[in-house]
C-alpha cells in the first residue's frame with residue numbers, strides 16, 4: 349500500500365510563489381493497494397489534479413470511494429472539479445460522518461446548485477452514492493479495512509484508520525487536542541470552561557483514538573498550528589505538531605506525517621517546522637515527515653533487499 353498527497357493545506361487554497369514547494373491545494377490523499385485498489389480521503393482542491401490523473405489511467409468504467417473527514421470547504425471543494433465524475437459509467441461512493449446519508453446528498457448537492465456551479469449533481473454523468481459512517485463501525489472497501497474514529501472539531505469530524513496489504517495508516521484531520529474544544533461547541537462561542545461531562549467525553553474520545561492508532565505504521569495528522577498560533581485560536585479546532593507527537597508516541601506509531609498546514613506558512617517556515625520536528629521525533633524514537641503536494645509514501649517497513 350502507498351499513499352500520495354494531492355493537497356496538504358488547511359482552510360483555503362494558497363497557490364503562489366511562497367508555497368511552490370509544499371503546495372497550496374487543500375486536503376486530499378490517495379491510498380493505493382498493491383493490487384491497484386484506490387481510496388481517496390478528503391476532497392479538497394487537491395482532488396482536481398488527482399481526478400485528471402485517474403481519467404488518464406482509466407481503462408473502462410470505474411468505481412471510486414471517497415472518505416470525507418467532515419464537510420468544511422477545504423475538504424469538499426475539489427469534488428465538483430473531479431473529472432471522473434464527467435465520465436459516463438463512473439460510480440462515486442462518498443462516505444462521511446453526518447446524521448444521515450440524505451443530509452450528505454444535500455450538502456454535496458448544495459455546493460453544485462445552479463447559483464454556485466453550472467452543472468447540478470443530478471445532471472453529472474457519474475452515479476453518486478452517499479454512505480453515513482459512524483465512529484467504531486468498521487467496514488471494507490476492496491483491499492482496505494476502514495475504521496472511523498471520532499475527532500474533536502467544531503460540529504464533528506472523523507478520522508480513518510486504513511488497513512491493507514498487511515500494514516496500516518491513519519488520517520487524523522481535522523482535530524483539536526482533547527483539552528479545549530468540544531465538537532458540539534459553536535465556532536463563534538470560542539473555548540468555554542469545560543464541565544466535568546465535557547472532560548469525560550473528551551477523555552473518552554482521546555482514549556478511543558489511542559486504541560485505534562495502537563501500532564499503526566504511518567499517521568497523517570492535522571498539525572495546522574504552531575504552539576503560539578494555537579494559543580490564539582484554540583477554537584479553530586486544529587492541533588500542533590507537539591500535540592500530534594504526544595498522541596503518536598503514546599500509541600507507538602512508527603511514523604508521523606505533518607499535514608493540513610496553515611495557509612499562512614510559507615515554504616521557508618515549512619522548512620523550519622519540518623527540520624525542528626524531524627529532530628524532536630528522532631529524540632522520541634519516531635520518524636516525523638512533513639507532507640508536501642506530490643509526496644508518495646510506501647506504508648509499512650520495506651523488506652530489506
Ligand SMILES: [Zn+2]
Pocket residue numbers: 358359375420422423522608
Ligand atoms: Zn480543514
Ligand SMILES: [Zn+2]
Pocket residue numbers: 418420501522
Ligand atoms: Zn474543519
